[in-house]
Amino acid sequence: MDVETVKERAGPREFSPADDMPEKYRKAATRMIQFHANSEIMGAYLEKPFIRQAPSIDRKLAFSAKVQDEIGHGQLLYRAAESLGIKTREEMLDELANGEGKFLNCFHYPMESWAEVPMIAFFVDGAAMRRQATLKSSSWEPYAHAMDKVCFEEGFHVKHGEDIMARMATGSRKEQQMLQDAFDEWWPRIIQFFGPTDDKSTHHDFSAEVGLKQKTNDELRNAFLDAYVPKAKSYGLEIPEYPRIEEVGDGEYHVEEDDLDWDEFFTVSKNEYEPGKGQIDSRKAAQEAVDWVRDTIEGDANLPGSQAAPAAD
Amino acid sequence: MAATEIELTPDQRLALETELRTLADDEFVLAERYTEWQVHAPTLESDLALANIAQDELGHARLWYDLLEELGYDETDLLWERDPDTFRHATLSELPFPEGEWADAIVRSYLFDVAEGLRLESLEESAYPAIADRVGKIQREEGYHTEHAENWLERLATDDEGGDHLQAAVDRLFPHALALFVPTEPVPFGAETVSGDGAGSQYTDTDALPDAATVEETIVAEGYRTDSLATLGERWLDRVVPTLESHGLRTPVPADGEITDELVPDACGRNGRHTDDWDTLYADFTHTYRELGREDATMIMDRPE
Numbered sequence: 035m036d037v038e039t040v041k042e043r044a045g046p047r048e049f050s051p052a053d054d055m056p057e058k059y060r061k062a063a064t065r066m067i068q069f070h071a072n073s074e075i076m077g078a079y080l081e082k083p084f085i086r087q088a089p090s091i092d093r094k095l096a097f098s099a100k101v102q103d104e105i106g107h108g109q110l111l112y113r114a115a116e117s118l119g120i121k122t123r124e125e126m127l128d129e130l131a132n133g134e135g136k137f138l139n140c141f142h143y144p145m146e147s148w149a150e151v152p153m154i155a156f157f158v159d160g161a162a163m164r165r166q167a168t169l170k171s172s173s174w175e176p177y178a179h180a181m182d183k184v185c186f187e188e189g190f191h192v193k194h195g196e197d198i199m200a201r202m203a204t205g206s207r208k209e210q211q212m213l214q215d216a217f218d219e220w221w222p223r224i225i226q227f228f229g230p231t232d233d234k235s236t237h238h239d240f241s242a243e244v245g246l247k248q249k250t251n252d253e254l255r256n257a258f259l260d261a262y263v264p265k266a267k268s269y270g271l272e273i274p275e276y277p278r279i280e281e282v283g284d285g286e287y288h289v290e291e292d293d294l295d296w297d298e299f300f301t302v303s304k305n306e307y308e309p310g311k312g313q314i315d316s317r318k319a320a321q322e323a324v325d326w327v328r329d330t331i332e333g334d335a336n337l338p339g340s341q342a343a344p345a346a347d
Numbered sequence: 348m349a350a351t352e353i354e355l356t357p358d359q360r361l362a363l364e365t366e367l368r369t370l371a372d373d374e375f376v377l378a379e380r381y382t383e384w385q386v387h388a389p390t391l392e393s394d395l396a397l398a399n400i401a402q403d404e405l406g407h408a409r410l411w412y413d414l415l416e417e418l419g420y421d422e423t424d425l426l427w428e429r430d431p432d433t434f435r436h437a438t439l440s441e442l443p444f445p446e447g448e449w450a451d452a453i454v455r456s457y458l459f460d461v462a463e464g465l466r467l468e469s470l471e472e473s474a475y476p477a478i479a480d481r482v483g484k485i486q487r488e489e490g491y492h493t494e495h496a497e498n499w500l501e502r503l504a505t506d507d508e509g510g511d512h513l514q515a516a517v518d519r520l521f522p523h524a525l526a527l528f529v530p531t532e533p534v535p536f537g538a539e540t541v542s543g544d545g546a547g548s549q550y551t552d553t554d555a556l557p558d559a560a561t562v563e564e565t566i567v568a569e570g571y572r573t574d575s576l577a578t579l580g581e582r583w584l585d586r587v588v589p590t591l592e593s594h595g596l597r598t599p600v601p602a603d604g605e606i607t608d609e610l611v612p613d614a615c616g617r618n619g620r621h622t623d624d625w626d627t628l629y630a631d632f633t634h635t636y637r638e639l640g641r642e643d644a645t646m647i648m649d650r651p652e
Contacts, residue, residue, distance in 0.1 A: 327390075
C-alpha cells in the first residue's frame with residue numbers, strides 16, 4: 035500500500051498486521067506507540083515508592099494494583115508496537131534503559147510526598163484518559179484495541195486519584211496546604227502534558243493524515259482545561275496566576291502558552307533534564323541487576339517470566 | 348458467627364490474638380517486601396506475577412487484621428500507630444532483598460508458602476469459626492503462589508549461575524524460615540480493647556503475661572489451630588528439604604534432621620526481637636501517615652465477610 039492510499043483509507047481501526055503498510059506509516063506508528071509504552075513504564079517507576087508510603091491497607095492495595103496495571107499497559111502497548119515490524123520489545127526496552135527512549139514530560143520530575151500522588155493519579159492520568167479515549171479510533175487496529183483495556187483501567191485509577199485528593203482537600207489545614215503546594219508545582223507541567231501548540235509540533239501532520247492521531251494537541255489541552263479547571267476549583271485548589279488561564283466563553287478555557295517554560299519542556303523531551311536522567315539511570319541499574327535472570331530464562335517459552343506465564347492475565 | 352459473640356476468657360483471648368497477630372503480621376510485612384519488586388522484576392511478565400502475589404498477601408493480612416478488629420482494635424492500633432516492637436512476623440518476612448536477587452524472592456516465597464499452606468490446613472477445623480471461614484479463600488491463592496515459586500525454582504536451578512544465586516538465598520533465608528515455627532511471644536491487650544466488665548484486664552501489662560510456650564499450648568488446647576508448631580515444622584522440613592536437595596541445594600539441617608535452637612537466629616521476630624532492617628521498613632511504611640498527621644486509616648473497599 036502506498037502512502038496516498040493509506041491517507042485515503044485512513045479511518046478508525048482501518049489497518050492491521052494483515053495489511054501491507056508503507057514503512058513511513060509503520061515508523062510513525064512505532065514512534066507513537068513506543069512513546070506511549072515507555073510512558074507507562076516510567077510512570078509506574080515514578081509512582082512505585084508510594085505503594086510503600088500509602089497511609090492505609092486499602093490505599094496500599096489499590097496503589098499496588100495501579101502500578102501493576104501500568105506495567106500491564108506497557109506490556110500491551112509494546113506488543114501493539116511490535117506488530118508494526120519495526121522494532122522488537124527488547125529493542126524498545128533497551129532504548130528506554132539507555133536513555134534513547136522518549137516518554138511523557140511529567141514522568142521526568144521527581145515525586146517526594148503523598149500530596150503529589152493525586153497530581154499524577156488524578157490530573158496526569160485524567161489528561162492521559164482524554165488523549166487515550168480519542169486513540170480508540172486510531173487507524174492502527176492493535177493500538178486502538180489496546181486502548182479499550184487501558185481506558186477501562188485508567189478510569190479506576192483516576193477515580194482513586196480523585197479520592198486521594200478529596201481526602202486531602204477535606205483534611206487538616208496542613209494537608210490542604212501540602213496539596214496546594216504540590217498543585218502549584220505540577221500545574222504548568224500538567225498543562226504541558228499535551229505538548230506544544232500545533233504549529234510547533236513536528237510530528238502531528240503525518241500522524242493525523244494517516245489517522246494514527248485523532249485530535250490536535252490544542253484541542254486536547256483545551257478540552258482538558260474545560261473539565262479540570264472547574265474540578266480543581268471544586269476541591270478548593272487555587273489556580274496559580276501563571277500560566278494565565280482565560281475563560282473565553284461558556285465554560286471554556288484558554289491558556290497563554292507563552293507563560294509556560296518551553297525550553298524546559300524541550301530539555302525534558304530530549305531526556306536531558308537532570309532529575310529525569312536520574313530516573314532513567316536508576317531504572318537502568320535496577321534492570322541490569324536482574325540481567326542474569328533474563329539470561330537464564332532466555333528462549334524458554336513455557337516457563338515463568340515468558341509471555342505464557344499464567345499470572346500475566 | 349461474629350467473633351464478638353463468643354465469650355472469651357483472658358487466656359483464650361490472649362491465645363487467639365497471638366495466633367492472629369502472627370498470621371497477619373507475616374503476610375503484611377512479606378507483602379510490603381514483595382512490592383519492592385514492582386517495576387524492578389526481570390521481565391514485564393514476572394513483574395505482573397509478583398505484584399499479584401503481593402496483593403494476595405496484603406489481602407490475607409487484611410482478612411486476619413479484620414478478625415483482630417472484631418476484637419476491638421482498629422487499623423491504626425494494628426499498623427499505623429503500633430509500637431514496632433510488638434510486631435510478631437518471622438524475620439523471614441522483613442529481610443530486605445539484596446539488589447537484583449530475584450532468587451531471594453523465589454526461595455523466600457517457596458519457604459513461606461509451603462509453611463503457610465501447612466498452617467492453613469491446621470486452621471481448617473479451627474474452633475474459632477471466623478478463622479475456619481477465612482481459610483478456604485486464602486488456600487486457593489496460596490496454592491498458586493507455591494506453584495509459581497516451584498516453577499521458578501526449577502527453572503533457575505537448571506542454570507549454573509541461577510543455582511549459585513539460589514544457594515546463596517537458601518543459606519541466607521533458611522534460618523529465618525525456621526523462625527516461622529517458633530512460638531510467638533504474646534503482646535499485652537491494649538487497654539482500649541478491654542471490655543467494660545473488665546474481662547481480660549489481667550493482661551494489660553507485659554509482666555503478667557504467660558510465656559510463648561504456654562500461649563502456644565493454649566492455642567492448640569483450645570483448638571484455634573489443630574496442630575502444634577512443632578508438628579507443622581516437621582512436616583515443613585519433610586517437604587522443603589528433599590525438594591531443595593532435588594535441585595542440588597544444601598540446607599543447614601543436619602543429617603539426623605534434628606533442629607536445634609542454634610539454627611534459629613536470636614532475633615527471629617516471633618520473640619519480639621527484629622533485625623535493624625525492620626525499624627527502617629516500619630519508619631518508611633508509616634512515613635506518610637505521620638507526615639500527614641493522620642488519626643485514621645482510609646478504607647475504600649468493603650470489609651471482608
